[in-house]
Amino acid sequence: MSTEARDARRYHALPSPFAMKRGGALHGARVAYETWGRLSEARDNALLILTGLSPSAHAASSPEDPSPGWWEGMIGPGKAIDTHRWFVICVNSLGSDKGSTCPASVDPATGRPYRLSFPELTLEDVANAAFEVVRHGLGIERLACLVGCSMGGMSALAYMLLHPGTVRTHVSVDTAPQAQPFAIAIRSLQREAIRLDPQWNGGDYDIHAADGGRYPDIGMSIARKLGVITYRSAMEWNGRFARIRLDPEQREDEPFGFEFQVESYLQAHAQRFVRTFDPNCYLYLSRASDWFDIGEYGGGDVMAGLRRIRIERALVIGVSTDILFPLEQQEQIATGLEAAGARVDFVALDSPQGHDAFLVDIPNYSRAIGGFLAAL
Numbered sequence: 001m002s003t004e005a006r007d008a009r010r011y012h013a014l015p016s017p018f019a020m021k022r023g024g025a026l027h028g029a030r031v032a033y034e035t036w037g038r039l040s041e042a043r044d045n046a047l048l049i050l051t052g053l054s055p056s057a058h059a060a061s062s063p064e065d066p067s068p069g070w071w072e073g074m075i076g077p078g079k080a081i082d083t084h085r086w087f088v089i090c091v092n093s094l095g096s097d098k099g100s101t102c103p104a105s106v107d108p109a110t111g112r113p114y115r116l117s118f119p120e121l122t123l124e125d126v127a128n129a130a131f132e133v134v135r136h137g138l139g140i141e142r143l144a145c146l147v148g149c150s151m152g153g154m155s156a157l158a159y160m161l162l163h164p165g166t167v168r169t170h171v172s173v174d175t176a177p178q179a180q181p182f183a184i185a186i187r188s189l190q191r192e193a194i195r196l197d198p199q200w201n202g203g204d205y206d207i208h209a210a211d212g213g214r215y216p217d218i219g220m221s222i223a224r225k226l227g228v229i230t231y232r233s234a235m236e237w238n239g240r241f242a243r244i245r246l247d248p249e250q251r252e253d254e255p256f257g258f259e260f261q262v263e264s265y266l267q268a269h270a271q272r273f274v275r276t277f278d279p280n281c282y283l284y285l286s287r288a289s290d291w292f293d294i295g296e297y298g299g300g301d302v303m304a305g306l307r308r309i310r311i312e313r314a315l316v317i318g319v320s321t322d323i324l325f326p327l328e329q330q331e332q333i334a335t336g337l338e339a340a341g342a343r344v345d346f347v348a349l350d351s352p353q354g355h356d357a358f359l360v361d362i363p364n365y366s367r368a369i370g371g372f373l374a375a376l
Helices: 123-137 151-162 181-195 198-203 217-231 234-241 261-274 279-291 294-298 302-306 327-339 354-360 362-374
Strands: 010-013 030-036 046-050 087-091 143-149 167-173 313-319 343-349
Touching: 010 123, 030 123, 046 123, 046 151, 087 123, 123 151, 123 279, 143 151, 151 167, 151 279, 151 294, 167 327, 167 362, 181 217, 181 279, 198 217, 198 279, 217 261, 217 279, 217 354, 234 261, 294 302, 302 327, 313 327, 313 354, 313 362, 327 343, 343 362, 354 362
Parallel strands: 046 087, 046 143, 143 167, 167 313, 313 343
Antiparallel strands: 010 030, 030 087
């Protein structure tokens, strides 16, 4: 059997120049995406998924790439997002290093990586780039459904506001209409950890360095650990690890070294992530999440901004244990969309997995999302 890596990614060239919300423009930029299922002759069965900060466009396996996707349990024949019925599109965010143009990409004007010369990135830019894929790359005038998860849920709100009439229904998953102080504080610390790593070197590290090159491994590791801590709930941390200590031979032989299993878990998780995501991309997308505020479209009022969105139906899902995007923010989205005239289903789950529940608690999310889509 061949072990050659396979890639189902496709690419859409963005218009050049591609203007950015906060100024500047990209030239020769592109966006990576993957698709599953078949687009109907009427082009009325398209479902677009916008992702969280770090996932690629590979949301599920396919004949072109049989490796499991980040939402494998949710997408496929007979699953909640049934590819026998839906033409599913997942777009890699502009600014992400998973195939789309990003700070690690080569600037055609200089022949060198953009690094910090990349224009300031917003989630509105992410939304506009995704719209270009749907409208001009795939020729789809109106999405049957737009699904947004975590950061992607904020991008989805921007998409619907900036491109009215192009979305029929919406599934909002563990997201927010604006970042609250706790989420901003956590992401600020993550960015600080990266920036204060001497190997970050003002963004001028070895982008493709193998182990041993100039690369902010420590900063990225700390940033990832902070993220993982907030992605799960205290209930789950207690249930999984309690105060269990490492076996003596597993402990670090240095002052203040790891002693508890939870410390070892976080370290292993961080090590798997550090070299798989570009640090500058992390900084740009993290800040874009903090900047997003749908209240900007309602004269400073979040509810007024939400009331500008015109769709037929929506499903809004939140988790009671989510400390990063609290349940009351999901309620706010549901109330705002309903006030705008949409028929809204609101589902509050009690999953112990916190913010990451949509990636872990597939049975409960499948029931909610699959039931909603089946009724369309």
